[in-house]
Amino acid sequence: MKQAVTSRFSMIDLVNESVAGLFSRPGRAVLTILGTALGVGTLVATLGIAKTAGNQIVTRFDALAQTEVLIEPISQPGSRLQSVIPWDAGVRLARLNGVTAAATLSQVPVDGLxxxxxxxxxxxxxxxxxxVYAASADLIESVRGTIATGRFFDEGHSERADPVAVIGPAVANRLNMTRVDQQPAIKIGERIFSVIGIIGEVAREPSLLSAVVIPDGTARELYDLGAPAEVHIDTVIGANQLIARQAPIALAPNNPELLEARTARDPREVRQVVQEDVNALFLVLGGITLLVGAIGIANVVLVSVIERIGEIGLRRALGAGRRHIARQFLFESLLMGLIGGVIGASAGVLAIVGASAYNQWTPVMDAWVPLAAPLVGAAVGLVAGVYPSLRAASLEPVDALRAGV
Amino acid sequence: MTLPGPATVMIESDQPVVELIDVERVFDTTPPVHALREINLSIAEGEYVSVSGPSGSGKSTLLNILGLLDRPTSGTYLLDGIDTSDLNDRRRASVRGQRVGFVFQAFHLLNTRSVLDNVIIGQIYNRIPRSERKPRAVAALERVGLGHRVDFRPDRLSGGERQRVAIARAIAHSPSLLLCDEPTGNLDSGTTESIMALFEDLHRVDGLTLVVITHDEAVSARAPRTVNIIDGYLTEQ
Structure with missing residues (x-):
């Protein structure tokens, strides 16, 4: 004897019927899934590439910029400021713990060629x-440079105001000078200098490559140079922010506020900025793509509901309640979003790896991104399926049976 | 699984499967259409009744009400003794799914699914245990003579074979009432003959309660009992 228990539509049946519904039109399902996959893929790739690029910038900064401090007088009109940096700045700063080299550098106003x-x-x-620059003896060390041939001048040259010069490789090239063992002479204006060395390369201050460098003492003696214009400091890794705070006090104990210490920004801050820059743009792009994907899913499910009116009528006749019909179309929609999310996450990860390989970066990404991506896709599918599913559920069985086959 | 209320009334063996008492159906159009008027009809278990009448006479409306796809405007419809006018949408869907089997003129088969799947779909909403579904479907297909077509797609079958699949789907869950709406409307006369023979066989051998709605006099005449609908009034013949 039968009893009037309510219909049911078990989870397994729901999955079976939804999957069968999807695969009844595989071409359309694939195109629809593609929309979500693109959106999710863009989001995943954006998050990953931002992270990777941010990480990359930090690595580069660590190597060079995080060991650099540049001291300059705060630029105000007024001649008094010219004398804030003492001539023995290099020696004073070398005493600070964390400083590996420090040197003054100033441009010398010369007349003539x-x-x-x-x-x-x-x-x-x-x-x-x-x-023409005047510098103290540790300049090459403090800009992480090398001497190609000969030597750099020392404190003795400066004290004696010797007319010696070290030239950059571009200068050497123009003057057809490759060797300095004969101490060739150059004329700066009307004055004669002995060239004692040629610079190889520098990691900082590339302007030195096409300049003539003479000792501070010589510049004071011959060109009346008033005070050093800036101090270059090379520190051990991680000490730059500390030295930046200490150096102005060491150089000008009476008025350290007149000196400005410039360092590369904190790496974490830099990473944040880079990620925000990249993210803001591409997250919007990924979001728009995802929205378009969602509209695509909604559209396709709606078309599918209209096409399958007859099937809906049949299922109602076979005992399906409105909720069972709604559930089936909702699940089909969710499934398309979920598959799109999985494909998008994979494509996004591949894009990150590809971009990293091309740029020779180390791919970095948060582990939750590829895991959350399919859920985002499923959520998109779920939301997109709400309206079509409600439409399907609201159909009257009689009308549905009459309308379609 | 027993539910309270009139829906759980146990069925006496001599109780009719279908009992319509003063059923009216008025469509709320302008002007209102009286599709069914003062219908009183009782169909006993195992009966084979054909409902005939010209198009527009109210046959389809009667079928929709018998199949719980539509509600009477007034009057009472007892199906297996259950007063269906008290049921909400959800209960009606389950009573419909469990106690009524439908055979449509247009077959209503899913062409992307196998014949077997099409028959199994008739059982998924009815709390029939998963393990029973396939044996029931195969048995039903064998009963209608399609045991060899189980894995075919419906669109590769002839019209007569498709209607047999639909019949198998309608009987696989052992309904109390098999409702057939112009079952031969899309078939040629030879195929019509074989489908009618199948119905008679289901009635005689399996004892199914059968209601066949048709405007075809020849089809109608084959039933032991025939009722006529004209302008919404039902008359026994």
Whole structure:
């Protein structure tokens, strides 16, 4: 004897019927899924690439910028400030714990051009215009540079105001100078200097590559240089922020506020900024793509509801309640979103790896991103399916049976 | 699983499967259409009744009410002794699914699913245990003579075979009432003959309670009992 128990639509049946519904039109399902996959993929790739790039910038900064401090007088009109940095700044700063090298650097105002030969050859250019800098003895160390040939000047040269110079490789090239063991002479204006070394390369202050550098003492003696313009400091890794606080006090104990210490920004801060820059743009893009994907799903499910009116009528005749009909279409929609999310997460991870390989970066991403992505896709599918499912459930069985086959 | 209220009334063996008492159906159009008027009809278990009448006479409305797809405007409909006018939408769906089998003129088969799946779908909403579904479906298909077509797609079958699949789907869950709406309307005369023979066989051998709605006099005449609907009034013949 039968009893009037309510219909049911078990989870297994729901999954079976939804999957069968999806695969009844595989081409359409694939295209619909693609929309969500694109959206989720963009989001995953964005988050991952931002993280990777941020991490990359930090790595690069650690190597070079995180060991650099530059001290300058705060730029205000007024000649008094010229004398804030003492000539022995390099020596004073070298005493600070964490400083590996420190040197003053100032541009020297010179009249006239620079040449290597004592006569004018009418067929060739023999006189050139280069910057002339005055520096203290540890300049090469404090800009992480090398000497290609010869040597850099020392404190003795400075004290004696010797007319010696070290030239950058660009200068050496123009003056046809490759060796310094004969101490070749150059003319700066009307003055003669002995070249004792040629710079190889520098990691900081690339302007040194095309400049002539003379000792501080020589510049004071010959060109009346008033005070150093800036101090370059090289520190051990991680000490730059500390040295930046200590150096102005060490250099100008009476008025440290007149000196400005410049360092690269804190790496965490930099990473944050980079990620925010990348994220803001692409997250919006990914969000829009996801929205378009959701509208695509909603549209396709709605079309599918209209096409399958007859099937809906049949299922109602077979005992399905409104909720069972709604559940089936909702689940089909959710399933498309979920599959799109899985594909999108995989494609996004591949994109991150690809971009990292191309840029020779280390791919970095949060573990939750690829795990959460399918859930985002499923949520998109679920939301997109609400309206079509309610439409399907609201159909009257009689009308549905009459309308479709 | 017993529910309180009139829906759980146990059925006496001599109780009719269908009992319509003063059933009216008025469609709320302008002007209102009286599709059914003062219908009183009792169908006993194991009876084979055909409902005939010209198109527009109210046959389909009667079928929809008998199949719980529509509600009477007034009057009482007892199906297996259950007063269906008290049931909410959800209960009606379950009573419909468990006690009524439908055979439609247009077959209503899912062409992307196998014949077997189409028959199994008739059972998924009815709390029939999963393990029973396939044996029941196969038995029903064998009963209608399609045991060899189990894995086919419906769109590869002939019209007569498709209607047999639909009949198998309608009987697989052992309904109290098999409702057939113009079951031969899409079939040629030879196929019509074989389907009618199948109905008679189901009635005689299996004791199914059968209501066949048709405007075809020849089909109608084959039933032991025939009722006529004209302009919403039902008359026994």
């Amino acid at each position: 620079i040449s290597a030969v004592p006569f004018n050859d009418p067929l060739r250019q023999t006189e050139f215009s280069f910057n």
